[in-house]
Amino acid sequence: MFQNLKKSLVFRRGKNLKNIVNYLISNCLSFTCVILMFSVLETVGITLFEINSHLVLDVFFLTTAVAALMFFTDQLSIKNHLFETLIRIFDVFFVVILLGGMPDTGNFLLMSLILMLTYFFVYTIMSLKYKATANAINKRIIAMKKEEGNHE
Amino acid sequence: MKLIVEQSLESKEVEIIIKCGLIDEHLEKLIDQIRRYSFSINGKKDGINYKIPLESIFYFEASEDKTFIYGEKAVYECDLKLYELEQQLAGTNFVRISKSCILNIMHLNSVRPLFHGKFEAQLKNQEKVIINRHYVPKFKEKFGL
Numbered sequence: 001m002f003q004n005l006k007k008s009l010v011f012r013r014g015k016n017l018k019n020i021v022n023y024l025i026s027n028c029l030s031f032t033c034v035i036l037m038f039s040v041l042e043t044v045g046i047t048l049f050e051i052n053s054h055l056v057l058d059v060f061f062l063t064t065a066v067a068a069l070m071f072f073t074d075q076l077s078i079k080n081h082l083f084e085t086l087i088r089i090f091d092v093f094f095v096v097i098l099l100g101g102m103p104d105t106g107n108f109l110l111m112s113l114i115l116m117l118t119y120f121f122v123y124t125i126m127s128l129k130y131k132a133t134a135n136a137i138n139k140r141i142i143a144m145k146k147e148e149g150n151h152e
Numbered sequence: 153m154k155l156i157v158e159q160s161l162e163s164k165e166v167e168i169i170i171k172c173g174l175i176d177e178h179l180e181k182l183i184d185q186i187r188r189y190s191f192s193i194n195g196k197k198d199g200i201n202y203k204i205p206l207e208s209i210f211y212f213e214a215s216e217d218k219t220f221i222y223g224e225k226a227v228y229e230c231d232l233k234l235y236e237l238e239q240q241l242a243g244t245n246f247v248r249i250s251k252s253c254i255l256n257i258m259h260l261n262s263v264r265p266l267f268h269g270k271f272e273a274q275l276k277n278q279e280k281v282i283i284n285r286h287y288v289p290k291f292k293e294k295f296g297l
Contacts, residue, residue: 018289022269074268077251077284081267088268130265133292137263140295144258 020071025129026122027067033118034059048110058100065095092119184243193237195221195228202228206244210275212237212254224259224277247294249273250284257294 038051038059049055069091078084092115103111168186172179192203210222214234221228230237238248249255261274269285283291 019269019286022285074285084268126269127265130269130271133288133297134263134265134271136297137292137295140297141257141260141262148258 022126022129023067023071026070026126027063029122029125030066030118031060031063033121034063034114037114037117046110048107048114062096062099065099066092069095089116089119181243191240193221193230193232195230197226197228204228206241206246206256207258209246209256210259210277210279211249211256211281212246214252222279245294247287247291249287249291250282253281255281255283257291 035051035056038048038055041048042051070088073087073091076087078087093112096111096115102108170179170183175183192205193209195202195204204221204223208223210224212230212234213220213222219230219232219234219237221230232240234248234252234254237246237254241254245258246254246256255273259276261276261278263271263273263283266272266282269288271283271288271291273281273283275281
């Protein structure tokens with residue numbers, strides 16, 4: 001198992017800066033999602049943290065740090081989807097616990113729920129974006145085929 | 153610009169003659185493209201060498217220090233390394249889609265998204281190859297996106 005793991009953890013060369021756009025989008029989405037969840041929780045009387053300008057900046061710093069760590073761990077070319085998902089979830093928890101500190105058990109469960117919901121929210125939106133990209137490429141492929149057919 | 157295509161059964165080989173006053177940047181690109189597209193790659197199968205035309209190649213794949221040429225049905229071994237092929241095929245319909253694969257987009261059937269920004273490309277012969285997320289921007293560029 002570890003040999004396979006070692007084989008899959010091959011560092012990639014030639015990073016493409018255009019990929020950074022996806023990390024920026026993920027960052028904006030996760031920031032929005034976390035702030036919205038804190039606001040909804042506060043509205044229903046559950047106050048994890050008092051929402052003020054410091055908290056907003058802290059959340060932005062955390063989501064940016066998560067996106068940055070994901071950028072680096074994504075350089076590992078991991079072929080297993082489940083393992084890749086676990087690494088990404090680990091990135092989220094690692095940054096939040098490292099920078100935000102370890103909360104008590106009750107808050108940890110609530111925090112975990114918020115983080116997981118945020119993760120899957122971002123994942124869903126990004127999947128829709130990739131689906132739109134695939135549709136756009138497929139349209140071009142059909143157009144190319146038609147052009148090819150006309151030439152023949 | 154005038155484009156004249158003369159079709160005749162007497163012609164045994166395709167011949168392209170470009171008549172021009174001055175070769176500008178666009179014409180240079182066109183000449184380069186024609187030159188590359190009429191280019192063939194040496195492939196070896198069962199000890200026999202073949203000249204494989206670029207347009208019939210579906211993709212190149214590197215595996216265990218060897219490079220393979222994948223056609224519609226046949227697989228050949230190639231002497232060139234993937235990075236050498238990538239350099240030689242710059243500006244053609246070939247694009248690097250992963251650390252180990254260069255794909256000819258002219259043989260694509262469709263693409264679909266996979267997990268975490270990866271895509272799966274289905275080829276005209278129903279084979280499937282993975283487009284790694286790091287190569288997706290270059291791949292999109294090939295389609296003008």
